[in-house]
Amino acid sequence: MKFLTWNVKGCNAPDKRRLIKRGFDQAKLEVICIQETKLGREAVAYGVLGGLGILWNPLAVQVDVVSSSKHWQVVKVISKTMNFSCFLFNVYGPTLAVDKCRLWEDISKRLEEVRPSLAIVAGDFNATLSSSEKRGGVRRLSRSQLNFQSFVNGNALFEVAAKGRNYTWTNGCRGFSNIAEKLDRFFLARDWNLAPLVFEAEVLVISGSDHFSVSLVVQKDEVPIRCPFKVEKMWIRELSFKERVVGWWKEAPARRLEEDLGALNAKVMAEGMDEVDFLTEKYLLSKYGEFLQREEIYWKQKSRENWLKAGDRNTKFFHSSMKARRSLNIxxxxxxxxxxxxxxxxxxxxxxxxxxxxxxxxxxxx
Structure with a gap:
């Protein structure tokens, strides 16, 4: 089972939504926690800031809403594919210290209500646990860090260490002005028996925001079964088969654009963004958005379904529709x-x- 948390930094533009969906599809997620949707709807956003959302695959999980507020959401997640259930907290930390204190108190009360069940607390906490989780700017032990530490320790939470990058947010500036911090993460309740399960977190590169996303994979502690690899053996006799497959894979427009955006995002995270990087990102996002729109139009035409609204994307449905139509034509x-x-x-x-x-x-x- 796979969770993901990501501060998307707004998802109003159609191209931005396509970009988000592409990343979600590739990661094969069951539950997604997003922050800062900036949708401007009273139910999920407050002014131009904030906005929380939890998305899930109804074929893989059952999700029941427990409670919500301006800065947090609580749902119960029950897997349909494995013996697993939990209470999921989607958190978006405010910037003011006094508001953060109120948030930690609210979440502490909700955690006490769901014990002894497993609680997964995820999101953009807008706070660091130590000065080592910040690069650049003023690095000192602040009252905000002490309050955050007190919240984590007082609720017996422990962080799932994420592999990949050390920081999840950057201000995008160059040189000495560049600041990067670890603001996004997953916590688990310590007093729950985690023995039969393995939890692995990873920082993922999904373009379109100044935050990196963080994924959490939950699986049984057992040797994984490898999926079978199938290939037509007759092609192996072709001497240039391997080189051609590698070439086709590298030349795929979507994959090449994804790699370029990922490399640029990593560079900005490490060094900051200058004018050239800004223009490059704008160009790559424009090309990538155009590709996703073409893919959407292609499958829409192949399926002959007219109900799809502009800006939506569901290639799995279109594949199934096309196969069903072909089977009817036989x-x-x-x-x-x-x-x-x-x-x-x-x-x-x-x-x-x-x-x-x-x-x-x-x-x-x-």
Whole structure:
């Protein structure tokens, strides 16, 4: 089972939503916690800041809403594919210290209500646990850090160490003005028996925000079963087969754009952003958005479904629609003129050809 938390920094623009969906599809997620949607709807956003959302795959999990407020959401997640359930907290930390204190108190009360069940607390906490989680700017032990530490220790939470990058946010500035911090993470309740499960977190590169996303994979503590790899063996006899596959994979436009955006995002996180980086990112995002829109139009046309609204994307549905339409176009059996039924493909083809040849001769076409 896979969770993800990401401060998306707004998702009003259609291109931004396509970019977000592409990243979610590739990561194969079951539950997604997003912060700063900036959608401007009273239910999820406050002014131009904030906005929380939890998205999930209904085929993989059942989600029941427990409670919510301006800066947090609580839902119960029950997996349909494995014996696993938890209470999930989606958190977006405010900037003012006094508001953070109120937030820690609110979440502490909600955690006490769901014990002894497993609680996963995720989101953009807008706070660091120590000065080592910040690069650049003023690095000192602040009251905000002490309050955050007190919240974590007082609620018996422990962080799932994320592999990958050390920081999840940057201000995008260059040189000495560059600041990077670890603001996004996953916490688990310490007093729950975690023995039969393994929790692994990773910082992912998804372009479109000044925050990196963080994923959490929950799986049973057992040897994973490798998926079978299938290939037509006749192609292996072609001497240039391997080189061609590698070349095609590297030349795929979407993959190349994703790699360029990922490299640029990592560079900005490490060094900050100058004018050239800003223009480069704008160009790459424009090209990538155009590609995703073309992909959307392609599958819409292939499926012949007209209900899709502009800006939405669901290629899995379109693949299924196209397959269903093709299966309906296949003639599996045919009732012949003598009253018998044949399922022989060759006989069916011959009868169809003979029927239309006779029809055209009677019409004077052939």
């Amino acid at each position: 003639i599996l059996s045919l009732w012949l003129a003598d009253g018998t039924i044949t399922e022989d493909p060759g006989r069916i083809g011959k009868e169809v050809v003979d029927f239309f040849e006779n029809l055209w001769r009677r019409s004077g076409i052939a």
